[in-house]
Amino acid sequence: MSLSSSLNVAVAGLDLSARRAETVAQNVANSDRAGYARRELEVGGPSVGSPGSTSSVSRDVDPRLTAFRRESQSRQAGDEVTSSFFGRIDAAIGDPDKTGSLQDRLARLDAAFVAGAAEPQSQVRLQEIAEAAVDLSTLLNDLDDGVTEARQNADQDIGKAVTQLNSDLADVARLNTDIRRQSLGGHNTADLMDQRTVLIDRVSLQIPLRELPRDDGSIALVSSGGVMLLDGRPAELGFSSRAPLTPEMSFPTQLSGLTVNGRAVAVSGGSSGIPGGGLAALFDLRDITAPDATARLDSLAADLIDRFEDPAVDPTRAAAAPGLFTESGGILAATPDAGLAGRIGVNTLVLPSAGGDVWRLRDGLGAAVLGAGGEAGLLLRYGTAMADRAPPALAGLPDNSTDIVGHAAALKSMFSADRLKNEDRLAFSAAEAQGLVDRRDGGAVDVDDEMRRLIEIEQAYAANARIIQAVSDMMNRLTEI
Incomplete structure (x- = not known):
């Protein structure tokens, strides 16, 4: 993979991590709000986190539980x-x-x-x-x-x-x-x-x-x-x-x-x-x-x-x-x-x-x-x-x-x-x-689970940041030669 491709993938990964972090933060902030269903960021495209990938926010709801x-x-x-x-x-x-x-x-x-x-x-x-x-x-x-x-x-x-x-x-x-x-x-x-x-x-x-x-x-x-x-x-x-x-x-x-x-x-x-x-x-x-x-x-x-x-x-x-x-x-x-x-x-x-x-x-x-x-x-x-x-x-x-x-x-x-x-x-x-209200139609927010997801997102964000730093270092070396 070329340096430019690596850089593009890492930047796309940072953007995806930021959107996922925003979704998790929204879930935690609204965990007790009536009618709120847990959000999930769904990503599609040629490769998750790559340039050209798409994302959308879905509500985690079970229609049967709602009924x-x-x-x-x-x-x-x-x-x-x-x-x-x-x-x-x-x-x-x-x-x-x-x-x-x-x-x-x-x-x-x-x-x-x-x-x-x-x-x-x-x-x-x-x-x-x-x-x-x-x-x-x-x-x-x-x-x-x-x-x-x-x-x-x-x-x-x-x-x-x-x-x-x-x-x-x-x-x-x-x-x-x-x-x-x-x-x-x-x-x-x-x-x-x-x-x-x-x-x-x-x-x-x-x-x-x-x-x-x-x-x-x-x-x-x-x-x-x-x-x-x-x-x-x-x-x-x-x-x-x-x-x-x-x-x-x-x-x-x-x-x-x-x-x-x-x-x-x-x-x-x-x-x-x-x-x-x-x-x-x-x-x-x-x-x-x-x-x-x-x-x-x-x-x-x-x-x-x-x-x-x-x-x-x-x-x-x-x-x-x-x-x-x-x-x-x-x-x-x-x-x-x-x-x-x-x-x-x-x-x-x-x-x-x-x-x-x-x-x-x-x-x-x-x-x-x-x-x-x-x-x-x-x-x-x-x-x-x-x-x-x-x-x-x-x-x-x-x-x-x-x-x-x-x-x-x-x-x-x-x-x-x-x-x-x-x-x-x-x-x-x-x-x-x-009992059914407590289940929040299958979309109840588990704050502990959301915090675990946030840690994973932070780790992914840090990994992409390291890739960008590595590509930056390589390009600096090339310009020095």
């Missing part, structure tokens, strides 16, 4: 929605041994009836009954409010998610165009692909999807339910939030569904176009999970109202007059609208704050005048009404004949079981997703 990670993270996002809901409602009901829980308030009402029957002439005891009844109905109101708020929030979150999805899909389409142009011009597109990966990851949290490669580095996106989200042009998702949202509202009569390019898309069941992600979980919460929770609460509220409307409990009450507990101040409707737990209240006839008198708890809601202070029959019958074994008055709870405490225990058990089941599911999906 698995996105699927797992999408599942985790959906599980978080459901688990959070059941965690909040179960905590609001409270544990049986905790002061203020549903079962504690039922027990305090029952104990107040017993104490009142023992001292029917005591205004204090009668006031305690009224207060315990109000506390119980207030908790049911609060539980209903919590479920309704969760539905309202889910509806609002769907609207926000759809807006973000439209923005992200448009940005992915723009990056597709930029990547295609840069690729055709022979420029490095790795950074643009990192940005696109972050956007697609965000889309996949809401809608599980598959990434389909297209020419010149661009991609198409299709949901796992078969809905095309992006292929050249982005799809336009549509949704209309509803505020305020009340318990009786349902899809599709009062609440909006999802559209893609103006066409309705199923959001639940086997035909769902967006199965398994955060968006589907929000729709399920709004349209299925929360309404089921409302039905459970309504079943307990109906049972409570119905027990005290029995004519045998309070003979002084007129047939069309409400009992101790009411539905919006009246009797229990034959087919109550959803949200009964939010409408249950205590009869104002026994509430001094509403112009009533607590002595009616002892003498009867329909009593014309104050009765004898020692009469405890009605108070005893109130206690018996709570203890009577009967099936729930509305569907929503197990169809078992038991007392009101038993129905409340069944309600608590159902929500606790749902909470535990969904917490376990979330723990599994979160662990699975984290």
Whole structure:
């Protein structure tokens, strides 16, 4: 090899070492950045490192790992929605041994009836009954409010998610165009692909999807339910939030569904176009999970109202007059609208704050005048009404004949079981997703390995520098002869 050829090869080697060192430094500097995939300098041409050789930067990514990670993270996002809901409602009901829980308030009402029957002439005891009844109905109101708020929030979150999805899909389409142009011009597109990966990851949290490669580095996106989200042009998702949202509202009569390019898309069941992600979980919460929770609460509220409307409990009450507990101040409707737990209240006839008198708890809601202070029959019958074994008055709870405490225990058990089941599911999906995230789609940066590569690059750089020095020395000798 001539001196000039040796010099050219050494100079090309120095340039290659510099580019490799730059790539390694970039890997180390971005090792913790979300969406970053390890870079690899690929060299081609007649001979690696020789004049005329070419190089390009590639992203070290395994598409299969990317797909698995996105699927797992999408599942985790959906599980978080459901688990959070059941965690909040179960905590609001409270544990049986905790002061203020549903079962504690039922027990305090029952104990107040017993104490009142023992001292029917005591205004204090009668006031305690009224207060315990109000506390119980207030908790049911609060539980209903919590479920309704969760539905309202889910509806609002769907609207926000759809807006973000439209923005992200448009940005992915723009990056597709930029990547295609840069690729055709022979420029490095790795950074643009990192940005696109972050956007697609965000889309996949809401809608599980598959990434389909297209020419010149661009991609198409299709949901796992078969809905095309992006292929050249982005799809336009549509949704209309509803505020305020009340318990009786349902899809599709009062609440909006999802559209893609103006066409309705199923959001639940086997035909769902967006199965398994955060968006589907929000729709399920709004349209299925929360309404089921409302039905459970309504079943307990109906049972409570119905027990005290029995004519045998309070003979002084007129047939069309409400009992101790009411539905919006009246009797229990034959087919109550959803949200009964939010409408249950205590009869104002026994509430001094509403112009009533607590002595009616002892003498009867329909009593014309104050009765004898020692009469405890009605108070005893109130206690018996709570203890009577009967099936729930509305569907929503197990169809078992038991007392009101038993129905409340069944309600608590159902929500606790749902909470535990969904917490376990979330723990599994979160662990699975984290394991795949840690692998960084096969492109995780091992800093120790990168430093080893840097040492090798330094050695190659030094070797080429020595060649240049040797050629320089030889040429100096030749000029001296």
